[in-house]
Structure formats: C-alpha cells, structure tokens
Amino acid sequence: MYLSDFDLQQLDEQTLKELPAEQKDALLVKLLWDLQEARERLKASSQTSSRPPSSDAPWQGGLSEAQRSEESESANAADQAPGNEELEAGERSAETSGEPKPSEGASTEPVENKPKKPGRRVGAPGHSRQLSLPISDTIWHRPETCVRCGQVLEPEAFIARTGLYVLDVESTAGDGLQGLQVRHDKHLYGEISCSCGHVNRTEPGRCPAEPMWEVQLSEWHLVGPMLLSLIVCLSQRMRLSRRRIQEFLHDWLGVWLSTATINQCIHEAGRAVEPIEEQLVEELQQASLAYVDETPWKEWGQLLWLWVITTPTVCLYFIGYRSQEILANVFDEGFTGWLMSDGYQVYRQFRHRLRCWAHLQRKAKGLKDSLNGEARAFGQATDALLNDLMKAIYQAREGPPRDLIAQFQDRLDAFARLCEQHRDSTHEKTRALAREFLNDWEAIWIVVAHPHLPLTNNEAERALRHWVIARRINQGTRTEQGSRVVALLASVIDTCRKRNILPWPYLAQVVAERRKGNPAPPLPAAG
C-alpha cells in the first residue's frame, strides 16, 4: 500500500516532527517503500531495455503524426472513465446502455472510425437499445489503517466519494471459464478521517503514463478484467471484428459496448501484457532450438512483416521491417541454440542455422515436372537425394544418436559437384536452386550429422497460419500501436497455449494487476 498524492498533500515536515516515535517509524517505512518503488520505476523507464529506443524499434512503422493521433483518439475515445461519476450525480442505470448503437452498414474494418465526441455522455437520454442490468454487488473500498499514525480506522466513519460501475463476467463453475455470467458491480471509493486528523482516501488504481502508450491502463474502467479478456479472445483468437464483438456481447450477454470501447479494451490489454515480452525474450535466448519465419503484414497500406520466433515453450511475435535488426534484438550474441529458418538471407548470420527441407523439396519437385531436360534431371537427382536422406534420418531417430555423414559422404560430394555444374545453368530455376544449395550447404546438411534436429520449419509456419487468415479478414492494422498490440497479445496467447495454460484467466489477472499499478505477474512455466 503506497501513499497517494492526497496522502502526501496532508503530510509535511511539521507533521513528521510531531509524530510519536513509534508512529513515525511506521510512517518512515511506508515512505521508504514508496521512494524505492518510485526510483525503480524511474530507472525502468529510462533504461534502454534489450531492444533499441522507440525511434528505431523494429516494430516501428512509418506513420504520419496525423494518422497516429487519429488512431490514438479512437483507441482512447469514449469511456476514458466510463461508468464513473460523482455520487452526487445520482445512480445511473446499468452502464451497458451508455451509447446509442452506431450506424449500421459502415466499414467492416476492425478499427472503427472515431466517434464524434470522446468521453461518455453523462446523463445522456435513454435509448431504445438501452439495457439495464441490476447491480450484482456493492463493493466498498475502505481504507483500513491510517497512513500517518497507523491506527486501525473505524469502518463506520467511511464517507463514499466516488462510485464506479464495473461490468465483468465470471464463471459459475469455479475454476475455468464455464458457465459465464455477467456481473455489474458498484465500487465505492471514499475516505475515513482518522482521530489524528489525517484523511485517508481510497481511489481506483492507475498505471503511470508510459511514453509508448496513449491508451490508459487503470481501474477507472467500465469493463472489468475478465470481460476485457473475453473481448481479446473474440478479437485475437476468434478473429471477430469490433462490430461483430459488439453484436456477440449484446446478443449473448446483454452487454452493450461501443466499438470504440471495445477497441480501447484490446489496446489496453496489449499495453498490460507488454512487460511479459521481456520475459519471453529472455527465455527464448536460453533455448537450444528456435524456429523463425515471417509473413507480409500491412499497416495502413505500408508493407511490414509479421515475424514469429518459436520454441517448444515460447511463441514470440513482432511486426516490423524485414531486416536483420529484428533478429539481432531478440537473439543477442549469447544465443547458442539452433535456428531453423527458410532461405532468407538475414538468417545467414547465425552460426547454428538449420534450413527447412520442405522448401527445397518443393523446388526440386517443381524442377522434376519441368519441360526443360536439364532442369528435370537436376530436380530428379535432388529429390532422390533428399528422399533417401530423410528415410535414413527418420530411421536414425529410432535408435541412439548417431552421425549419418560418413554413410552419405560420397553422395553429398557427388551432389556438390552436380550443383557446381548447374551453378551457371541457363535455366533460371535450376540455376537458383543449385546456388541455394551451394550458399547454404552447411545449414542444409547439418541435420545429417545430427538426425535428431528438425527437418522442416513447420512449427513456425503453423504459428503464422492463424495470423495469415486474420490478415485477410482485417486487412492488417492501422497504426504502430495497433501492430504492437497484435504482436504482444499474440505472443502471450500463443505462449500460454504452448504451455497448456488457459490464456484468458491469466490475461485478466495481468490486466487487474497492471491497472492497480502493480507489475505484471510472470507467465507460469507450464500448466
């Protein structure tokens, strides 16, 4: 429990001097914690992390300021402090009402146009679509002990100052997510005056501003952590547009949220999970084998790449340029594991590199069907060699580890000579494949010496498939922040799935803690 601005305003040198020794000690301890915490935070925000500063961050797009501010407005618009109002304004009916339904038939794009006017319309007239949900519970946030003197406070002396309505979902079946039901809670914050004169106040939590993020992360929010997690699931996992999510929540849960609020929730979730990326990067650097792949991604018409780097327990995504930087940022020089990739040249810097055979095999098969005689012969030879080696590799995996190089040395030497013969072939695809083998010789055949290593990059390709479909539906993202959110949420969701952890309660937990201004709970090792 840290001191609020309101507490600090009431404390001065004189108060400290006059406090009895015991109370002074207790207060000093609180002040010390607070100072340490503040320093830590200061350090964390000024430190250059394992990635470069945002000016040249790999996920950074090239948007104009105007485009950026448009998105941030739409991400922030409406419900900055939804469901919250001074009690004097009187109790309003369930917040699920708030806004009238936006006009139909507009864009099917996931990111909605910015609403006419940000912020909730307090006291807006009722609307025919308005739903009212009864209050499930009133939750009192009372200060328990006095910040100054440490005395236990009288709960009866609590004066409510702020009421906050929160919509959330909870499971009726205990663990897991089965039997979802909607909660509509009224949270009361206020103060208790201590006999020592100090006024102790509670208020909803808030994560301090972070330069990268324009979206707020705070408990001043209509949407509770679990409902927010459900929205993320519908968006990122079920690939629903904002408007479809709106429809789903309305039809199935009787909850009506504006598409701007839904968008804001998804961005807030992305911001909440950002610290977990650091954890995943660190774990990845320890991996003995990682798979990497990339696929085109559009951000406001600009061509970027969605990268995935995956191991048996981590799945990390980035959206950025197709450059070496992105890999250099993830794998520092300490990475000693194997890296499985396609033939793209940025991977050539890695010492322990593996090449996906599926790509080579496809190319060999293509040549086999060629009308050109030279191409056909080279394709046949390549395909036969790969097939025989694969059979031997599968066989070797059944037994104790062994090196197959000696057994195939003569054939590999012969194949090297064959590639040399075709290096300058007039047939373009033959020439390209021959050169690809020669350029990547080590990376391609290293698996013959280590048959337990993978032959294909299926792991990474499978991870990207979901997002390739999402890209087709949503046409990519519109802003740099939107791209960050997609990558961050994808990393957390897919890593959870790899670890057999249900992502949604974990995500809700992260959001709940971060909204209080606390650190994100680390992603558990395995479920």
Ligand SMILES: [Zn+2]
């Ligand atoms: Zn007191």
